[in-house]
Amino acid sequence: MFEFTxxxxxxxxxxxxxxxxxxxxxxxxxxxxxxxxxxxxxxxxKHWSIIFSKMDKKxxxxxxxxxxxxxxxxxPIGDLWPNTGYGFLxxxxxxxxxxGLLFLHExxxxxxxxVVIVALIAPTFVWWLFxxxxxxxxx
Amino acid sequence: MExxxxxxxxxxxxxxxxxxxxxxxxxxxxxTATMAVAVCLPLTYPLGLENGLALLLGLYVGxxxxxxxxxxxxxxxxxxxxxTTTFDGYPMSQRGEGERxxxxxxxSSLVGGIISLIALYFFAPALxxxxxxxxxxxxxxxxxxxxxxxxxxxxxLLIGIFSGFLGIFISLIDTYDVExxxxxxxRLMPESLEYWLEGGFSLLPVLIGIFGLxxxxxxxxxxxxxxxxxxxxxxxxxxxxxxxxxxxxxxxLVRSSGIxxxxxxLxxxxxxxxxxxxxxxxxxxSKNPENFGKGEPAGIIASESGNNGLTGGALxxxxxxGIPGDSTTALLIGAFTLQGVQVGPLFIGNNPxxxxxxxxxxxxxxxxxxxxxxxxxxxxVMIITVPKHILFPIxxxxxxxxxxxINYGIIFDVWTLLIFGIFGWLAKHLxxxxxxxxxxxxxxxxxxxxxxxxxxxxxxxxxFFTKSWIAVVLWVLIIGSIGFSVLLSRKxxxxxxxxxxx
Amino acid sequence: xxxxxRLVLGAVAAAALATTSITAFAGELPKNVRMVIGSKSTGGDxxxxxxxxxxxxxxxxxxxxxxxxxxSTEGFKALKRDKRGSTIMMFHDQAYxxxxxxxxxxxxxxxxxxxxxxxxxxxxxxxxxxKDSKYKNMTEIFAAAxxxxxxxxxxxxxxxSEIGFSAMKNAAKVLSPGSEVNLVAVKTGSQxxxxxxxxxDLADVINGSIQANEQFTQLPADDQKAMRFxxxxxxxxxxxQAPAKGMGDTTRDQLLxxxxxxxxxxxxxxxxxxxxxxxxxxxxxxxxxxxxKQIDTALAxxxxxxxxxxxxxxxFFIPNFLPSDEASVYYMGKRDIxxxxxxxxxx
Numbered sequence: 001m002f003e004f005t006x007x008x009x010x011x012x013x014x015x016x017x018x019x020x021x022x023x024x025x026x027x028x029x030x031x032x033x034x035x036x037x038x039x040x041x042x043x044x045x046k047h048w049s050i051i052f053s054k055m056d057k058k059x060x061x062x063x064x065x066x067x068x069x070x071x072x073x074x075x076p077i078g079d080l081w082p083n084t085g086y087g088f089l090x091x092x093x094x095x096x097x098x099x100g101l102l103f104l105h106e107x108x109x110x111x112x113x114x115v116v117i118v119a120l121i122a123p124t125f126v127w128w129l130f131x132x133x134x135x136x137x138x139x
Numbered sequence: 140m141e142x143x144x145x146x147x148x149x150x151x152x153x154x155x156x157x158x159x160x161x162x163x164x165x166x167x168x169x170x171t172a173t174m175a176v177a178v179c180l181p182l183t184y185p186l187g188l189e190n191g192l193a194l195l196l197g198l199y200v201g202x203x204x205x206x207x208x209x210x211x212x213x214x215x216x217x218x219x220x221x222x223t224t225t226f227d228g229y230p231m232s233q234r235g236e237g238e239r240x241x242x243x244x245x246x247s248s249l250v251g252g253i254i255s256l257i258a259l260y261f262f263a264p265a266l267x268x269x270x271x272x273x274x275x276x277x278x279x280x281x282x283x284x285x286x287x288x289x290x291x292x293x294x295x296l297l298i299g300i301f302s303g304f305l306g307i308f309i310s311l312i313d314t315y316d317v318e319x320x321x322x323x324x325x326r327l328m329p330e331s332l333e334y335w336l337e338g339g340f341s342l343l344p345v346l347i348g349i350f351g352l353x354x355x356x357x358x359x360x361x362x363x364x365x366x367x368x369x370x371x372x373x374x375x376x377x378x379x380x381x382x383x384x385x386x387x388x389x390x391x392l393v394r395s396s397g398i399x400x401x402x403x404x405l406x407x408x409x410x411x412x413x414x415x416x417x418x419x420x421x422x423x424x425s426k427n428p429e430n431f432g433k434g435e436p437a438g439i440i441a442s443e444s445g446n447n448g449l450t451g452g453a454l455x456x457x458x459x460x461g462i463p464g465d466s467t468t469a470l471l472i473g474a475f476t477l478q479g480v481q482v483g484p485l486f487i488g489n490n491p492x493x494x495x496x497x498x499x500x501x502x503x504x505x506x507x508x509x510x511x512x513x514x515x516x517x518x519x520v521m522i523i524t525v526p527k528h529i530l531f532p533i534x535x536x537x538x539x540x541x542x543x544x545i546n547y548g549i550i551f552d553v554w555t556l557l558i559f560g561i562f563g564w565l566a567k568h569l570x571x572x573x574x575x576x577x578x579x580x581x582x583x584x585x586x587x588x589x590x591x592x593x594x595x596x597x598x599x600x601x602x603f604f605t606k607s608w609i610a611v612v613l614w615v616l617i618i619g620s621i622g623f624s625v626l627l628s629r630k631x632x633x634x635x636x637x638x639x640x641x
Numbered sequence: 642x643x644x645x646x647r648l649v650l651g652a653v654a655a656a657a658l659a660t661t662s663i664t665a666f667a668g669e670l671p672k673n674v675r676m677v678i679g680s681k682s683t684g685g686d687x688x689x690x691x692x693x694x695x696x697x698x699x700x701x702x703x704x705x706x707x708x709x710x711x712x713s714t715e716g717f718k719a720l721k722r723d724k725r726g727s728t729i730m731m732f733h734d735q736a737y738x739x740x741x742x743x744x745x746x747x748x749x750x751x752x753x754x755x756x757x758x759x760x761x762x763x764x765x766x767x768x769x770x771x772k773d774s775k776y777k778n779m780t781e782i783f784a785a786a787x788x789x790x791x792x793x794x795x796x797x798x799x800x801x802s803e804i805g806f807s808a809m810k811n812a813a814k815v816l817s818p819g820s821e822v823n824l825v826a827v828k829t830g831s832q833x834x835x836x837x838x839x840x841x842d843l844a845d846v847i848n849g850s851i852q853a854n855e856q857f858t859q860l861p862a863d864d865q866k867a868m869r870f871x872x873x874x875x876x877x878x879x880x881x882q883a884p885a886k887g888m889g890d891t892t893r894d895q896l897l898x899x900x901x902x903x904x905x906x907x908x909x910x911x912x913x914x915x916x917x918x919x920x921x922x923x924x925x926x927x928x929x930x931x932x933x934k935q936i937d938t939a940l941a942x943x944x945x946x947x948x949x950x951x952x953x954x955x956x957f958f959i960p961n962f963l964p965s966d967e968a969s970v971y972y973m974g975k976r977d978i979x980x981x982x983x984x985x986x987x988x
Contacts, residue, residue, distance in 0.1 A: 015315030056362030
């Protein structure tokens, strides 16, 4: 239409075009938020300290820790018996048990027993369902 | 009757099973319809497309509907879209009309679901026929329109837009894939991380992380509050339910379902907007608006028919344009890609059987939901009492299974799940808006391809305005929605200013 | 703590069971094998072909073989990691074409991996024009290019989809030196993107396949979506082995009219270009030679029985078995031919 609207896209560098545009827009938006909410942002330290003081640290970080451990062990253990899904099975049982205990409030025989049962049955069932029935890969 | 081949006992069973599980997910505060679909998605692969969709659509309808149970009984919305149900449902159950409130909600849900289904059935094919004329240029503008609508309805306009663009940005951390016409180069990552990031973050692990893991992290942060016991719940049947209540509520029912459907059709707008909008309308047009919030049945009717109206509506843009109507339908895209079926303008024409299967599944799901909840409401109420220390570890495990199997065994997907679980937790505390983020993330790739390819083919920026009359209409819509959102945020600011002045 | 002891015992027992079953015979494939494929689609030809082979192989060897559609990048990664034979890969000519076109994530497959047995050919790679296009066949296209008309060809860059386009450019150069610049690539992605490029009038010719595009060729000419084949890249000898009823409403004889020698895309003055998309296995460089032999023998028996050919032809694949060492030599030769074409046109 007009000369100044003409553009040529170099295919070899075209992978950077859109990310660059989006980055610029994102930066602009970020700056406007910084300016508009500067007061709120300045006091964000307090915001976070309130969050952390209210937090149930044992359960929150416990969940994170268990999850990370669970994810990292699954593959190396599964690699001992490739393509069988045992890594998933062997890691899931203790994970479910420990996470159940972590979330539990009162430790009595009546409350722990269901946790144990579920920790044994649920992963075994899922493992069977996926590897035997659905024929999908598990770690 | 070749087109109804899919209708097997298994199909019906899957819809009903899905609806049942969905109701459970919806009824447990903290678990959502989206999460139900996310966790069950990998199950659908071996089921095949029609049967897989049967399960997922059942989950979707059940999940949206189940949310009214805790909303009425505990004053906690089971899913975000039941927020307005708490306004009148909880006061009613405190008055001892719990069962009546629940049944009003259940019937309204059914009506909302059916009305929106009718709209879906007639609207989607028409829109899809039209959409074949959309080239890269128009498709790009459609996405821009979707993003602008989404921004307009977020709580904070600026942060809503920011979240949307952040979603696009994160979706671009990958390889500009040759499969979509790219040049196969990586971007936005240091070389040392290329080994992990070159495939980018897959959609489903991201969604499972944000909706599944993050929800559990939030609960853990709050100390995993103990569940309710049966004693805490009041389902007394003082003041019995009867259908006569709906006699002078027909207008409200139809209007709210219509609003829900319409909001569903707008891409990227979540369920809460549907119920809030229909609730506001019901209140405005009511003869006695002062009763709203104090246990007015009309409020429950508006809220529940509105959020179930969403179910059909949200499928319209998905099936006619390939753009998800809300975060749950976004997950359905995953189900289609899992089966190698592309959703887009040609979908309905090319897959008439799948299309029929979806409609039939939705009909069955709606009625299954109604009968299960209406006649078994007292048992469903017990679901709220399942202890979380049993439920959450299982959900965590299912998240892992989901993330790992979705791309046939790529362990980075499991780490993606963790990264976005933590991101989802952080986002809530940073008051980022999740819905625009997700929509941005989902549409990021297509918007890039459409944008870059438009310029590559036409070599002219003005093409976005001059390509066709459709492009012009889309621009009008985009400008309209931006104008509307600015107006809306002005009004919000005025309101807060007034409140401060008061 | 009775329960946790039982748990440990159970785990140990399961572990013992699994280890014995996997390490029992050295030089044989493990009990559970994962076949990764170079495509992310479970609806595409690579998956279909792999499923057929995996089924037959698993039955013959009495093991489990799982096909995982992880895509080329993740597939190569998985293959490099695993020397024990519990991961094998199924891919096609893209494995070396990717490297020739300089695509990221592709190494020289002949030195990085071990080339396994060849199993099948997909004769479907083809080029199409719109039904109302002014170009009726390849001859007219080359003539138009020679006359200075710009012809846009929609392809997916960097592989099987581009090789035919490279050949077209090469042919234009052979027929009328200098005219190859008039053949321009429109770089798009999946098949539906390429189709859409034609519907939107962004491309004159598109790359496609007999399987995916045949339906469009049956549409009436006034339909915006109607197409016509102009070139099928497969060798005539390959196409000849396809079922006589062809694909959909197009018979084998009709298809042969679009292939060499009836449709000619010159490679040199005397020779025509052809391209068969061939599927073969890839193994880890250090996988046990015994396992390679085991797969070769098993496949040889399977193909000798003759049942698998029926299944392959049913899905429009041409059976093509070559044991590992023959396949390796054959594909190296094939690679050299295409390397030369690519070098010639980029000069």
